[in-house]
Amino acid sequence: MMSPNLNASDLDPASPEFAARRAEARQTLDALDPAKQVGQEGAGGDPLRRAWFESVYRLAENDPARVPWANLAPHPLTRAWVEGQVRGLTGLRALDVGCGLGDNAECLSAAGAEVLAFDLVADAISWAKQRFPATKVNYRAADLFDLPSEWQGAFSLVHECYTLQALSVSLVPKALGVLASLLAAGGHLLVVARARSEDEDVSGPPWPLPPSFIEEAKSQGLQPVMVEDINATSEVGRRHWRVLFQREPQG
Ligand SMILES: C[S@@+](CC[C@H](N)C(=O)[O-])C[C@H]1O[C@@H](n2cnc3c(N)ncnc32)[C@H](O)[C@@H]1O
Secondary structure, eight states: OOOTTOOGGGGOTTSHHHHHHHHHHHHHHHHHOHHHHSOTTOTTSOTTOHHHHHHHHHHHTTOGGGSTTOOSSOOHHHHHHHHTOTTTTTTOEEEEESOTTSHHHHHHHHTTOEEEEEESOHHHHHHHHHHOTTOOOEEEEOOTTSOOGGGTTOEEEEEEESSGGGSOGGGHHHHHHHHHHHEEEEEEEEEEEEBOOTTSOOOOSSOOBOTHHHHHHHHTTEEEEEEEEEOOOSSSOSOEEEEEEEEOTTO
């Protein structure tokens, strides 16, 4: 549902007005983010930053410009990967992790996958459902670190875009373990994330992922079958990873 004060023209992510509202929201949200106040890990606070993620969606009041990652379209690297699957995604049971407003989940669904998508924040889930009233996606509120047991090993494709990098650095190994556990043996995990060098200083959030996240994933039983280290382009403004892992068949 569109905010009562917004016209369709206000929802163009390429417009200066959208950019101005986003910049204003970022200032407010940075001031609220414990991780921005006390250093890289948000020491002493909730490592999940649940209150902050909830504030993002609540304070946005249905204006996607005020949700820093919402571009009202699938991520270009996700979309291009999906479009490159010559047989589409029909027959796959897919999971979208930290789905936000749902554009990536809808992209997977449009390609034929049966999609379950979840986010920590219930308001994000309600908003995604409002945006896509005829959706085939099953949207659910859930915490990556406390998922229903029946999701274990249940998916042939798990997709995550920008959620690993939004987690406190210390949570990433555990998160990779959870993602591995969701895959059926031989299933695939697609990660789209900002990239950094191993020795580059990070002053997140977000915390771009270093190359060692691939080694960490291997130690969790995820074999990289495609590793793309993508330079900044006009479409993706910064260096990114697009990595496809496969859960070891005996998993
Ligand atoms: C940077 S946003 C990316 C959203 C979406 N994937 C996209 O690309 O637009 C990260 C999302 O992950 C969600 N999130 C953060 N921690 C989570 C957790 N522990 N479990 C599930 N979702 C989480 C946030 O609420 C937020 O919507």
